[in-house]
Amino acid sequence: xxxxxxxxxxxxxxxxxxxxxxxxxxxxxxxxxxxxxxxxxxxxxxxxxxxxxxxxxxxxxxxxxxxxxxxxxxxxxxxxxxxxxxxxxxxxxxxxxxxxxxxxxxxxxxxxxxxxxxxxxxxxxxxxxxxxxxxxxxxxxxxxxxxxxxxxxxxxxxxxxxxxxxxxxxxxxxxxxxxxxxxxxxxxxxxxxxxxxxxxxxxxxxxxxxxxxxxxxxxxxxxxxxxxxxxxxxxxxxxxxxxxxxxxxxxxxxxxxxxxxxxxxxxxxxxxxxxxxxxxxxxxxxxxxxxxxxxxxxxxxxxxxxxxxxxxxxxxxxxxxxxxxxxxxxxxxxxxxxxxxxxxxxxxxxxxxxxxxxxxxxxxxxxxxxxxxxxxxxxxxxxxxxxxxxx
Numbered sequence: 001x002x003x004x005x006x007x008x009x010x011x012x013x014x015x016x017x018x019x020x021x022x023x024x025x026x027x028x029x030x031x032x033x034x035x036x037x038x039x040x041x042x043x044x045x046x047x048x049x050x051x052x053x054x055x056x057x058x059x060x061x062x063x064x065x066x067x068x069x070x071x072x073x074x075x076x077x078x079x080x081x082x083x084x085x086x087x088x089x090x091x092x093x094x095x096x097x098x099x100x101x102x103x104x105x106x107x108x109x110x111x112x113x114x115x116x117x118x119x120x121x122x123x124x125x126x127x128x129x130x131x132x133x134x135x136x137x138x139x140x141x142x143x144x145x146x147x148x149x150x151x152x153x154x155x156x157x158x159x160x161x162x163x164x165x166x167x168x169x170x171x172x173x174x175x176x177x178x179x180x181x182x183x184x185x186x187x188x189x190x191x192x193x194x195x196x197x198x199x200x201x202x203x204x205x206x207x208x209x210x211x212x213x214x215x216x217x218x219x220x221x222x223x224x225x226x227x228x229x230x231x232x233x234x235x236x237x238x239x240x241x242x243x244x245x246x247x248x249x250x251x252x253x254x255x256x257x258x259x260x261x262x263x264x265x266x267x268x269x270x271x272x273x274x275x276x277x278x279x280x281x282x283x284x285x286x287x288x289x290x291x292x293x294x295x296x297x298x299x300x301x302x303x304x305x306x307x308x309x310x311x312x313x314x315x316x317x318x319x320x321x322x323x324x325x326x327x328x329x330x331x332x333x334x335x336x337x338x339x340x341x342x343x344x345x346x347x348x349x350x351x352x353x354x355x356x357x358x359x360x361x362x363x364x365x366x367x368x369x370x371x372x373x374x375x376x377x378x379x380x381x382x383x384x385x386x387x388x389x390x391x
Contacts, residue, residue: 043339044072049083049099050223051259052277053328056133057099059355060347067346071339075099079257080223084108087127087333088120096336098127100329101135101223101277105239116375118331126334128379131372132347134362136316137228137324138281139291145270148289150199150208156292156308158301159323160187162232165197165213165273168248179234179245186299197250199271202300209271215253216265216274222257225249228275231323263288277328278311279360295322316362327368328361337379338386344376 047057054077061073078086080100087098088109104111109118109127118127139157141147151157164174164187171191174180184191190204200210218225229238229249237247249255256262259280266274267287281290290311296304306322315321330347332340346352348369356363364372 042070044074045097045336045340045343046074046076046095047097047099047330048076048078048086048095050080050101050328051077051218051257052080052101052135052222052224052279053083053099053132053330055279055359056328056356056361057330059359060343060352063351063355064343064346067351069343069346071343073343077257079219079221080226081108081221083331085122087331088122088125090123090125094333096333096340098331100129100331101326102227103129103329105226128332128334128337128375130330130332130344130375131327131364131368132330133328133356134316134319134364135326135328136278136311136321136362137224137231137275137326138278138311139273139275139293139324140266140281140288141273141291142267142270143285143287143289146207146209146211147199147213147271147273148291150203150205151291153205153207154203154301156294156301158187158294158296158299158304158306158308159232160297160304161202161300162293163297164188166215166217166228166250166253167233168250171195173245177245179237179247181298183299183303186303189300189302203302211271214269214272215250216262216272217249217253217255218259218262218276219255219257224276225255227326228324278316278362281311282360293321293324313357313362317365327364338383341376341379341383345380348373348376 054075057075061075064073080102083098083100084104086093086095104118107121109120111117112119116129118129119125120127139162141151160182164171164182167174169177169180171184174182175184188201191201192198197213198210199208199213202208217228233247234244236244240246254265259276262274262276263280263284266272267284281288292308292310294301294304294308295306301308309315309321311321311324316325319325330344353363363369
């Protein structure tokens with residue numbers, strides 16, 4: 001059965017979930033199964049994709065099991081790109097839901113209606129994008145280390161200073177290119193001109209070491225890698241759009257698909273800086289410090305008009321933690337709505353919303369929550385009508 005994303009309703013009446021016992025059994029690294037226990041499972045739901053979304057998807061799967069969910073839920077990682085590919089696939093690697101920490105690239109899927117409905121470019125699979133929570137990409141350093149002391153003395157960091165750190169462009173390009181525009185006397189007021197990006201370049205203070213900045217981040221399959229690049233670097237340059245010079249990440253950046261590798265790399269190196277989803281920082285505050293960010297794209301934090309804002313549940317939800325606040329998604333194959341609807345209804349129930357905060361993410365703003373509930377309500381009507389017709 002294929003449910004079309006045609007109707008939206010303004011209110012949703014959720015029915016009670018069927019109560020059946022279940023269990024959660026860990027599988028291979030990066031995946032978890034939420035399965036039937038004493039009761040017989042009515043089927044399975046396959047989810048794969050973003051490592052950022054993984055803690056919430058897993059939390060929902062486990063809580064859905066405990067609630068008595070009547071479908072087996074299997075959650076795997078792999079990155080947002082992998083999630084997009086799997087939900088669009090028509091082969092054995094197809095999943096019912098792709099998890100993504102960014103929206104679709106034009107080469108992956110085409111918007112076909114409203115803001116949330118897509119058609120895959122590689123197949124005729126139709127999709128509905130469901131925002132499930134807010135995240136703030138969090139800039140992190142080792143707690144108590146030299147990098148933290150330097151950034152504390154600076155009062156935070158600006159988007160322009162992050163670009164100087166992470167861009168593969170030369171300092172001249174960053175300053176004088178049509179798509180650069182960095183005011184280098186403000187971004188790196190203590191730059192010694194040796195073409196090595198060092199902590200001391202940013203600020204003339206004993207807390208800032210005259211040592212190279214060691215960069216960490218996710219790998220290219222990650223939606224976080226894509227989102228950070230689009231928000232911090234020149235967006236059209238990073239995306240490789242025609243007529244724009246290509247801008248990518250600094251070649252010396254260490255990256256990994258496993259956020260735990262980034263945690264270990266940054267926490268063990270006083271000169272390192274990295275970024276990933278807010279939930280991973282929340283769990284590792286004992287060894288990491290989050291750095292406040294100013295949205296200014298041309299000047300350093302000290303000279304920026306825009307204030308330095310720390311990531312928190314409040315600043316992420318109201319998006320004052322700009323430009324690094326974002327929605328995260330579960331993207332549903334429309335042919336799978338009959339199976340996945342009870343799971344998503346649970347996720348948007350009071351219990352499911354509690355899980356969001358428990359795993360370190362932030363509930364959606366009220367307007368986004370309401371519009372998403374309308375989508376679920378419309379799908380509930382369509383599923384009910386389809387079942388009635390079949391009978």
